[in-house]
């Protein structure tokens with residue numbers, strides 16, 4: 001069992017904003033002096049930090065674990081303009097968590113001489129509670145299904161086999177050009193959709209030795225989700241109306257459900273048999289395994305310390321603080337073919353027989 005790792009990243013302020021900021025950061029605490037408002041997180045990154053520092057705090061380990069077969073999810077949460085896209089996608093001069101992860105993923109698998117890997121990627125957006133495939137723009141309004149073999153999955157989502165970081169980033173750029181961008185008074189190009197960038201990592205032992213049964217024919221399949229959420233600001237503050245208001249309410253519905261799911265989980269609802277409303281939004285349904293399930297998960301909460309956004313920042317920190325109490329249970333995702341299963345059982349039987357020959361007295365003593 002491991003809890004969700006929560007880091008906070010504050011974006012740089014203008015000189016004017018810095019003069020009036022009510023916030024203080026002290027180590028991994030953030031507070032408003034002379035106020036009861038104080039939170040502690042796993043890490044707090046101030047305005048001078050680099051994205052690579054944020055990446056190394058936890059995502060790096062999540063990527064390494066994904067190569068070993070553990071699911072991983074990292075998502076950026078925060079109001080419009082707080083630096084989510086800067087953190088996740090970055091720029092040519094300062095690559096974000098996604099390109100850093102992709103490069104590290106390829107480097108790590110190249111160093112693993114014992115296993116062979118197949119990597120696939122997908123890229124989707126959730127816009128107005130509809131799932132659109134950014135790698136196949138004609139695939140719109142995709143549905144979420146659940147099956148024994150595939151778990152929770154988006155039916156019909158394109159998965160491209162990829163062989164290099166450059167190829168992944170090219171596909172990503174293609175996908176980016178099909179995103180929905182809205183114009184709000186808060187941010188001319190404020191992103192109004194959630195995006196989920198996904199790498200699916202499949203690996204198999206290279207060994208051709210028939211006797212090495214423990215891994216032969218067994219495939220590991222893990223999923224690494226890197227999520228850039230839409231701005232969490234209240235619709236009222238955006239001056240939104242008409243289409244934008246509809247977008248805002250859908251975004252808030254998704255984010256509100258995310259908040260409720262995190263709240264319920266942090267209160268231990270699931271372990272007490274209570275209801276967790278994953279199905280109330282597309283976002284939480286797709287992210288369900290990452291929220292209290294089989295995944296290593298990290299949240300990067302992007303905030304601004306400007307006075308004018310103090311209420312939004314407080315609500316982001318409240319969300320992030322609850323997430324600190326959510327625990328997950330990641331395990332290696334291994335799939336055995338029937339033949340491999342038989343081989344493994346045969347080997348276990350042989351090992352047992354060998355043990356019986358070595359220490360029959362112990363076995364007799366146990367009453368067998």
Ligand SMILES: Nc1ncnc2c1ncn2[C@@H]1O[C@H](COP(=O)(O)OP(=O)(O)OP(=O)(O)O)[C@@H](O)[C@H]1O
Pocket residue numbers: 010011012047078079080081082083084085086087187189190191192229230231232302
């Ligand atoms: N840590 C940072 N250092 C330098 N510039 C930053 C930083 N964070 C954000 N910015 C800049 O601030 C602007 C807004 O950031 P960004 O687009 O990442 O916000 P966002 O939270 O993704 O907004 P949206 O919800 O609209 O997607 C961008 O021009 C970005 O380059």
